Amino acid sequence: MSEAQTQAFQAEVGAVLRLVVNSLYSHKEVFIRELVSNASDALDRLRFESLTRSELVAAGSQFRIRLAVDAEARTLTIDDNGIGMSAEELTQNLGTIARSGTREFIKQLEQAREAQGSSVQLIGQFGVGFYSAYLVADRVDVISRKAGTDAAHRWSSDGQTGFSVESAERAEPGTTVVLHLKEDQTEFLQEFRLRSLIERYSDYISHPIELASKRTPKSDASNSDASNSDASNSDASNSDAGDKFERINRANALWQRNPKEVTLEQYQEFYKHLTHDWELPVAYRHFQVEGTQMFTGLLFLPKQPPFDLFDPSSKHGVRLHVKRVLIMENSEELLPKWLRFLRGVVDSEDLPLNVSREMLQDSRAVRTIKKQVVNHALGMLEELERDKPEAYLKFWESFGAVLKEGLHFDPEEKVRISKLLRFASSTESGSVSLTSYVSRMKSEQGAIYYAVGPSLGVLSASPHLESLRAKGYEVLLLTDPVDPFVMSNLPEFDGKPVEDAMGAGLDLSEKQGDKSDSKDDYHEPLFDKMKEILGDRVSGVRASKRLADSPVCLVSPEGALSPHIERMLRARQMEMPETKRVLEVNRDHAVVIGLRKLLLIEPNSPKLSEWVELLHDQALIAEGSPPADPGQFAKRMARLLTDAAEAALK
Secondary structure, eight states: OOSOEEEEOOHHHHHHHHHHHHHOGGGTTHHHHHHHHHHHHHHHHHHHHTTTOGGGSOTTOOOOEEEEEETTTTEEEEEEOSSOOOHHHHHHHHHOOOOTTHHHHHHHHHHHHHTTTTTHHHHHHHTOGGGGGGGTEEEEEEEEEOTTOSOEEEEEEOSSSEEEEEEEOOSSSEEEEEEEEOGGGGGGGOHHHHHHHHHHHSTTOSSOEEEEEEOOOOOHHHHHHHHHSOGGGSOGGGTTTTOEEEEOSOOOOGGGSOGGGOOHHHHHHHHHHHHOOSSOOSEEEEEEEOSSSOEEEEEEEOSSOOTTTTOTTOOOOEEEEETTEEEEEEEGGGSOGGGTTOEEEEEESSSOTTOOHHHHHTOHHHHHHHHHHHHHHHHHHHHHHHHOHHHHHHHHHHHHHHHTTHHHHOGGGHHHHHHHOOEEESSSSSEEOHHHHHHHOOTTOOSEEEEEOSOHHHHHTOGGGHHHHHTTOOEEEEOSTTHHHHHHTOSEETTEEEEETTBTTOOHHHHTTOOSOOGGGOOOHHHHHHHHHHGGGEEEEEEOSSOSSOSEEEEBOTTOOOHHHHHHHHHTTOOOOOOOEEEEEOTTSHHHHHHHHHHHHOTTOHHHHHHHHHHHHHHHHHTTOOOSOHHHHHHHHHHHHHHHHHHHHO
8 A cells, every 4th residue: 555545434433523522522631541541452452462473572572552742743642562453454443333333322422412411421332432532633643553564554534524544654563643632732742731641540551651751852864754744654663762751650450459559530440441431330349359269350330331232242241361461351251141231350360371262161260250250240239229229220220121131040149139129019109129029018918919011001000900909919010021031030039929910820819818709710601601702812711809890801821921022022023822811700890790691681692792802802902902803893892882872862
């Protein structure tokens, strides 16, 4: 590539750049954290690659990040000797956003910007921190040479319409970012300002960060080169010739420090470095384990869920280090999927440096580490629930649907997870825990009751709960699609059985020891007639003891999915066999008494069939299901109203 090739930004990149510059005006200094973090990541990747390809790192080479300023040229340079990028990678990484959900991200970003500039956290979550350079620069040059290659290239852009990529010179692998600062951003050319920012944002980075603290004249040859080309066109790796560099960070892995020596602000800044999230974490847990396995860990609970939280292809897990060497960015083997919202670092003293994913999956040591990570993660959530209940409820709103999965995937932790669950209630406002539910149970109440439906409105008015409400029993109202599967893994809590209030097996009279009321066992000719009319749309018709005000309801057999879950799965083109449910009848309801009389007087009356069909449609509507034939339902309803009107006028 001898001549510069100019390309337009991907449309989404242009939108992101405009939003970054327009939205983050009060957070300009964070660009230094983003660019230094990128440099640190490049060094980590090269160190990892060199474990199997030692030729990538020259003998005696020391990993480092260097900062240099040129007040006269108004440039700030950030240089690393890390993995570097090829021309194709420069184009791909800096000119496009090759990730799913891009348009949705930009939509969220625009909405957040309108909400008083709160788009800060979205920028970091999406991982476009490089573009924060345009908060302070009106042009950025990136000179990079990929490790293992001889060719270097320069990417250059003003952040407006597009970018150019051309050949460049660089003596060693790595990347140099040259920021041509705006006229009103010269504060970032001041040495004390850069020192304070590195100390605040990047002091814990494990690689030395060096600052050119004393500048000396360049050689005549260097000056001659500079006079004939832009500063960014010179050999990037030699741009610091004649400078004296001083380390300005402690380069000590934060997770290896004594927790008593780490401040809250340091934890928060490390979290931002680790995740590129601009929001502060809700909670964190720093732990050290000694014994058969020696390792340290640092877990964080984010405030906002990532946009791909429920994307099956999304990556999750903690960073795995072995003796401070980064081995994997997302080690799923150390963090179960039901805790995938957590971010953090685990550093083992015992695993081999050449550990692979296959080795992790079969490693007893990894299983031990994972168990401890889960233990500390749950401990962090329990502490948040106990000490900051309002913050915990916000966590639940964001991540509760994921945490529930643990009941299915990790039965060993069922007791601890179940205490962290929250549900809507038929009697209490807000969300309630199972522990608080048990504390409010009636003395004669024999079970914890729950109901599953499409919405709180439908469940609150459900005929299935009439007898429970009449007895003053609280019912948990579940509307999350995963809830039926969750509750199937929770047969009891605190010694109390957990029962589906909408299931066919509900037996309130026996729970109360009341054997005198046996009307649920009663069978009469009306039930046979109703079954004959409805045919195979129901599996049977029986008397109900759960109904108090409604004439009928439909109940599902044990183990069957709730109706709205079946509808949801069919809407996703999943084949679902139709569940035949039982029609329960309130024998004391006026409508049922009328049907019983009509059957005795005129057993073949067409009105009998019409009213039974109407009752079946009513039961469907009450549970949130549509009538099988809405047109016929409307006609039957119209005829019924007409008959009622005529009778009233007589």
